[in-house]
Amino acid sequence: FCDKYLQGQHWVITAGPTREAIDPVRYISNHSSGKMGYAIAHAAIRAGAKVTLISGPVNISAPVGCQLISVISAEDMHQQALKFAPESTTFIACAAVADYRVANIASQKIKKTNDAMHLELVKNHDIVADVACLPNKPFMVGFAAETQNIEAYARGKLVRKNLDLIAANDVAKSGQGFNSDDNALMLYSAIDKTEIPLANKQIVAQKLVSLINQHYLAKQI
Numbered sequence: 512f513c514d515k516y517l518q519g520q521h522w523v524i525t526a527g528p529t530r531e532a533i534d535p536v537r538y539i540s541n542h543s544s545g546k547m548g549y550a551i552a553h554a555a556i557r558a559g560a561k562v563t564l565i566s567g568p569v570n571i572s573a574p575v576g577c578q579l580i581s582v583i584s585a586e587d588m589h590q591q592a593l594k595f596a597p598e599s600t601t602f603i604a605c606a607a608v609a610d611y612r613v614a615n616i617a618s619q620k621i622k623k624t625n626d627a628m629h630l631e632l633v634k635n636h637d638i639v640a641d642v643a644c645l646p647n648k649p650f651m652v653g654f655a656a657e658t659q660n661i662e663a664y665a666r667g668k669l670v671r672k673n674l675d676l677i678a679a680n681d682v683a684k685s686g687q688g689f690n691s692d693d694n695a696l697m698l699y700s701a702i703d704k705t706e707i708p709l710a711n712k713q714i715v716a717q718k719l720v721s722l723i724n725q726h727y728l729a730k731q732i
């Protein structure tokens with residue numbers, strides 16, 4: 512057993528939420544804290560990997576030893592992911608990326624005039640799906656945050672986004688998923704599934720990193 516079992520590997524990990532500006536003072540975002548992605552970065556560094564952490568705005572500090580790339584919006588994250596992914600062995604998409612952005616960001620603060628207002632949204636690039644289209648694509652791991660039909664939706668994303676693995680969390684359950692200290696995951700490959708039971712995100716991350724490496728090594732044969 513070697514505790515530096517990821518030596519020689521380069522992991523690129525996306526983490527946290529993205530922020531989509533509406534005007535200079537407002538944005539659309541979600542409840543991701545970055546804790547899950549940062550715990551994966553920490554576990555991968557401990558196991559000897561070089562880690563590039565591409566993170567949306569969070570209130571936690573990056574693990575010592577990682578290369579931190581801070582971004583705000585989904586389109587920023589997309590650009591940085593496509594820059595760093597080609598030199599990586601493994602790409603982990605743990606970020607909760609906004610699917611849509613505001614079509615026309617107002618240059619001045621929007622004033623409260625009408626009783627109703629409409630925001631036009633346009634689709635963002637799918638970061639993990641675009642990385643999976645690279646000619647020398649790394650080993651690809653996505654996440655799925657679901658509130659129902661977890662296995663079916665997660666397996667759908669595994670196939671549609673061209674991933675090797677997908678880690679699904681049930682975000683309808685309290686005490687796990689977005690912003691909590693704990694999580695539970697189901698890891699799906701095309702042919703099998705493995706449960707990582709509810710525990711602190713640091714423990715879940717250690718188990719996940721080891722499982723990802725097992726699948727990665729199996730694919731190299």
Ligand code: PMT
Binds near residue numbers: 525545547610682
């Ligand atoms: O940050 P925490 O508070 O610790 O919470 C952790 C988490 C719940 C955010 C995390 O475990 C998680 O599930 N992250 C993915 C959340 C999500 O956006 O899932 P999704 O089902 O909407 O997206 C599926 C996959 O596509 C994800 O890998 C996502 O990163 C990726 N994606 C989505 C949209 C997009 N435009 N680009 C992407 O790369």
